[in-house]
Amino acid sequence: MAADGAMAIGPLGRAKTELVGAGLTSAKIFDIGEEIAAGVEISGGESAQKLAILGSLTTDFIARAVACGVAQEDVRPWIYQGPFGGMVQEIVDPASGLYDFRPDIVLLCVDWRDLVSPLPVDAPEDAVHAAIEQKVDTFEQLWAALSERSGARLIQHLPPPPTERFRGVSERLAPASALNQVLLANRRLIEAGQGRVTWIELDRLAASLGAARWCSPRMFHSAKLPFDQRFLPEYLMAFRGAWRAACGRAKKVLALDLDNTLWGGVVGDDGVAGLQLGPGSAAGEAYVEWQAYVRGLAERGVILSVVSKNDPGIAAEGLAHPSSLFKPADFAGFECSWGDKAGGLRRVAERLNLDLASIVFVDDNPAECALVRAEAPEVSVVELGADPTQFIARLDAGCWFDLDRLTTEDVGRSAAYVARAQGLQATDTVIDLASHLGGLSMVGRVSPATQPDLARLAQMEQKTNQFNLTTRRYREADLAAFIPRPDAVVLALWLKDRFGDHGLVASLVAVESERALRIDSWLMSCRVFSRSAEQLMLRELIGIARTRRLDRIIGQYLPTAKNGVVAELFSRLGFTKIDGSLWSRETDAPMNDLETHIELAPNG
């Protein structure tokens, strides 16, 4: 039963305050999710999203977990639950309740029973592959119908294989075994869904929680539940990971405490030699393994930062421990002070030019975690506890950094942010902006985007909030359609400087309209703001417009809560306001005002 005080804040608030730590239970998810889905709370202008849930089995529990999960991400969910077992019918019928609902996101709750064909166990590999390709084709048609009729983003379950065994290891060599059919189908679905579908890895979740407990035959036969609903808390976390990936809101920064988090012991008290880190003790070995995991995240583009209550000099000594896998330069921010950690996290966000909501903070100390939750509620907090052998699992359970796929920019991002931090420090020693920018030795390449750039461009469209003039959120398929059009331009900018290679950092989509070239979308990664890259790109665009004998460049600025940084962009770039959100610049005007400090790469 809900406490009186909690009732006052409504189910959306309760999803955030009550469904944490020990409060995250199936029963509570069921209650709060039901209230949210019933829509008893009036929308107060917060961002809202329509989610449709379709499945071949019972989805009532999943629907409630989805409602809670989206609320925890600060978005107001509206839920549509398709009829029991009606996944395919809802999608193929253009007049179904699904399309009437006009979903922003469709969640497809696929079960292994949807993927396995009834083949004899000795069926040859060709026959099995053909059966699976047929299943994959069916899904491709369903995805295409959904995209065409609703434009919704798609999230789909990757189901675990059934757990029953027949004659032991022999099944593994039989292509037609249910186990092998599900493994192959899941792999082929991921390949076929690239750029279109985000996956919830229920197969992995079931394996880590215990497949026999996950696929509860009791629950299946008594209520047609695809998995034991006691695992609703774990499902909710996995759903949120996929939801963030689908919405371009995967976390970007891992902020770490030091003492008893990155190593065992307190460096200020125990000294470097007294720390538990490295061979010699079980805990020391566990801390090294945890450090290796954190380093693995950094190698995949997660930006690391230290936020610790420590004397900065003493804290750095801990990193000099012979078994430490990190040195201070591996961190894009190093906030060591005796002030509060929420303040440190704010400085990290400011320094990296990122939202607080892009940070995951990990700490062993429950009090510090509670303080950060209260003072900086946008930050996701993971309490690691006292046992270093559990740290990796505790962080991983949140699926914070899950992505649909890695791009080369993800892999290089961490280094680019460290480079940016060093670039910022260099700012202190120079006086005027021009000589600072000149001192960065920037080299840029601007050229029309091609097929291999699409994944990165689509990713930027989904997640760039600040330098984003129109926030149109073009998806991979939309961008792919612009590229061959003779009346359109998709420009991409790659940037390097003396601190590192920033990769593909800006993009622009423009379309001819009467005698003008109209900029429909213009984005730039926040780590290269204020680098005169916008001048460079506009120069290129004007050059293209002149070649096409067009008279004007038309720009548009559509304000959002987050893109105030570019409100004056067109004015700064010599455009004249013509109408409401539209701006214009003549193509034959001299370009002396568009000064850039970025040297064009020879092939640019």
Added chain:
Amino acid sequence: MLRFPNQFQDDALAQTLYAVVANALNIDPAGVNEDSGLDATLNWDSLRQVILITEIERAYDVEFDLDTINKATSVRSIREMLSQKGVQAD
């Protein structure tokens, strides 16, 4: 049987059967008695039945079979099922 601990859940606290039922149904414990049951008590529908069984199993560290799940549709019958498992619920 092996127990796979749910890292998000604490072990159930010692509490009365009425409190466990009320918590699972999200209703006032004062509204629960021996006759409370499926389709008769507020919120107690077939979906809640799944939650309720899970919460009872968790609170008393027992596991019911399919037949028991189907029959455990009132507080009285749940008390009886628990007693068959050797649990005397308060």
